[in-house]
Amino acid sequence: MAGDDELRGAGPTPGTDDAVNRREFLEEVMKACGLAAPVLLGVVSSHTTPVLRSPTLHSHPFADLRFATVRVPPGTAQERQAEAYDAGAHLYAMGIDVSKCIGCARCVEACKAENDVPREADCFNTWVERYVIRTDGTVEVDSPEGGLAGFSPVEERGIRRTFFVPKLCNHCENPPCVQVCPVGATFTTRDGVVLVDEDYCIGCRYCIQACPYGARWFHPEKRVAAKCTFCYHRVVQGLVPACVEVCPTGARVFGEVERPTPLARFVRMNEVQVLKPHLNTKPKVYYASLDGEVR
Amino acid sequence: MPQQVTRLIVLFAAGVVAILAARRYLVPPTFGEIGHYRAAAVDSIVARKKKYAGHQECALCHDRIAETRLSGHHRGVACEVCHGPAAAHVATPLDVKPTAPRERGLCPLCHAYNPSRPTGFPQIDSVAHNPLIPCIGCHDPHQPEPPIVPEECSACHGQISRQKAVSRHVRLPCTTCHATPEEHKTLPRRARPEKPTERAFCGACHAEDAPSPSSIPRIDLQTHGEQYLCWDCHYPHYPEAR
Numbered sequence: 001m002a003g004d005d006e007l008r009g010a011g012p013t014p015g016t017d018d019a020v021n022r023r024e025f026l027e028e029v030m031k032a033c034g035l036a037a038p039v040l041l042g043v044v045s046s047h048t049t050p051v052l053r054s055p056t057l058h059s060h061p062f063a064d065l066r067f068a069t070v071r072v073p074p075g076t077a078q079e080r081q082a083e084a085y086d087a088g089a090h091l092y093a094m095g096i097d098v099s100k101c102i103g104c105a106r107c108v109e110a111c112k113a114e115n116d117v118p119r120e121a122d123c124f125n126t127w128v129e130r131y132v133i134r135t136d137g138t139v140e141v142d143s144p145e146g147g148l149a150g151f152s153p154v155e156e157r158g159i160r161r162t163f164f165v166p167k168l169c170n171h172c173e174n175p176p177c178v179q180v181c182p183v184g185a186t187f188t189t190r191d192g193v194v195l196v197d198e199d200y201c202i203g204c205r206y207c208i209q210a211c212p213y214g215a216r217w218f219h220p221e222k223r224v225a226a227k228c229t230f231c232y233h234r235v236v237q238g239l240v241p242a243c244v245e246v247c248p249t250g251a252r253v254f255g256e257v258e259r260p261t262p263l264a265r266f267v268r269m270n271e272v273q274v275l276k277p278h279l280n281t282k283p284k285v286y287y288a289s290l291d292g293e294v295r
Numbered sequence: 296m297p298q299q300v301t302r303l304i305v306l307f308a309a310g311v312v313a314i315l316a317a318r319r320y321l322v323p324p325t326f327g328e329i330g331h332y333r334a335a336a337v338d339s340i341v342a343r344k345k346k347y348a349g350h351q352e353c354a355l356c357h358d359r360i361a362e363t364r365l366s367g368h369h370r371g372v373a374c375e376v377c378h379g380p381a382a383a384h385v386a387t388p389l390d391v392k393p394t395a396p397r398e399r400g401l402c403p404l405c406h407a408y409n410p411s412r413p414t415g416f417p418q419i420d421s422v423a424h425n426p427l428i429p430c431i432g433c434h435d436p437h438q439p440e441p442p443i444v445p446e447e448c449s450a451c452h453g454q455i456s457r458q459k460a461v462s463r464h465v466r467l468p469c470t471t472c473h474a475t476p477e478e479h480k481t482l483p484r485r486a487r488p489e490k491p492t493e494r495a496f497c498g499a500c501h502a503e504d505a506p507s508p509s510s511i512p513r514i515d516l517q518t519h520g521e522q523y524l525c526w527d528c529h530y531p532h533y534p535e536a537r
Contacts, residue, residue: 087337102412104405106376113380114346130411151409162411187332197336200323233343242347242380248372248405249416 085236090191092230092284093257094244095266096166099289100251103128103164105147107243107252112148114231114242121145123217125228126168126243131293133161139293165294166252168243169194169215169228170275170283177207177216177227186225192284193230201225212279230254346380349373353381356388360437367438377401377436402430423453448475451483455532462533472496472531497525 128147255261
């Protein structure tokens with residue numbers, strides 16, 4: 001460019017102290033950044049330790065069986081509790097056999113008691129839906145008070161299929177709720193459980209909007225998002241979640257797919273499905289005998 | 296170094312310091328230790344108190360009941376399904392007692408008839424099934440048995456027996472018309488009771504020449520009702536003809 005040549009010609013030679021050209025200026029800046037980079041990176045890395053779990057492990061429940069060879073904890077809960085809990089060695093999931101659910105809603109009751117869930121409308125970590133599919137193809141779904149209020153009689157003529165479906169947070173491997181949280185108040189633990197940090201949640205409700213399963217609710221007193229924790233406080237002690245503990249027919253099964261737990265048997269002996277698989281959320285709640293009408 | 300470069304370096308340094316200071320102030324402690332969240336949040340969730348102790352804990356003291364339960368149909372029903380959360384009872388057994396429900400309301404939560412329940416799950420019509428009698432009067436909840444052999448037909452055929460109770464046939468036992476094999480009580484579908492098949496059966500009491508009390512209404516079997524069977528017109532459990 002003519003202007004550049006004129007400037008260069010008219011001004012002092014490059015490299016002198018009182019003037020720099022564009023190239024040299026950029027070089028200086030890059031050097032300065034280069035000096036600053038280790039400092040900055042050091043600060044950042046002190047905050048974010050790399051995640052220990054390999055990402056491929058999450059890709060498919062049966063894809064990577066390396067963790068099958070990891071130390072298996074001894075049988076009783078007491079013994080397991082004695083050792084330090086290693087979240088990285090677990091990946092929890094739940095199985096639900098729809099054909100065994102009797103719609104008694106004991107799981108809903110137990111969850112409310114165990115997790116101090118307010119007994120108000122829309123405050124449910126888990127709930128039971130009744131599906132009634134008529135011979136004309138219409139589908140009726142109801143869940144009065146999550147199933148706690150009991151299921152009122154329906155017209156029995158003209159029923160093609162009818163069953164109960166327990167629902168809860170699917171603890172997705174790709175959780176949309178975690179992705180949208182603006183402050184990092186909801187997260188996936190290393191053992192695969194999606195939790196909410198009550199002390200850090202700002203109550204913006206983005207996650208409630210984002211969840212395709214309607215599993216999150218807004219705590220009316222704490223003013224934060226709330227959800228199923230897989231009873232994380234019980235699970236780390238080697239116990240099963242309260243809903244699994246009280247399910248009288250064994251419709252709910254808890255454990256790990258990749259280790260010798262009841263759930264491993266469940267996914268081996270049943271043809272399991274997940275809810276809304278097309279959303280690629282990769283749920284970790286596996287349903288057996290699931291009807292195609294269930295959404 | 297040229298003056299403007301010095302100024303820029305100072306400016307950049309001030310910016311970096313400001314960002315670091317803001318980070319230090321705004322990012323909560325333990326954030327990012329494990330992932331993009333507060334590591335302390337996991338600890339506070341882990342520290343929550345459990346309310347359900349688990350059936351293994353119950354069995355440590357109530358071993359005989361636990362053994363009974365494991366031998367019966369309720370072997371998969373944990374103690375706290377009926378008795379409620381019992382972690383407090385495990386902690387202080389004498390101060391806190393779990394509930395022991397005895398009223399009729401609890402069992403129908405699972406066992407009341409509902410068409411959506413899986414086929415074969417034991418269900419009853421809680422209105423008609425031995426009304427007002429507590430469930431535990433007949434069934435041991437720790438080892439429930441399928442109903443003991445019923446003593447009366449009304450145990451199962453309640454609707455028919457209640458209808459018959461207000462009819463003229465009230466004094467007739469069911470076996471007058473239904474010869475019933477004993478196995479019907481235990482295998483109701485495999486061993487079925489008999490049913491009358493011809494007009495002469497009713498005629499044994501209602502024919503003009505039948506050897507029965509004179510107060511019983513009579514008909515001429517040859518002409519009355521033509522080709523129809525008696526129960527085509529008269530419901531035997533509630534015969535409406537006077």
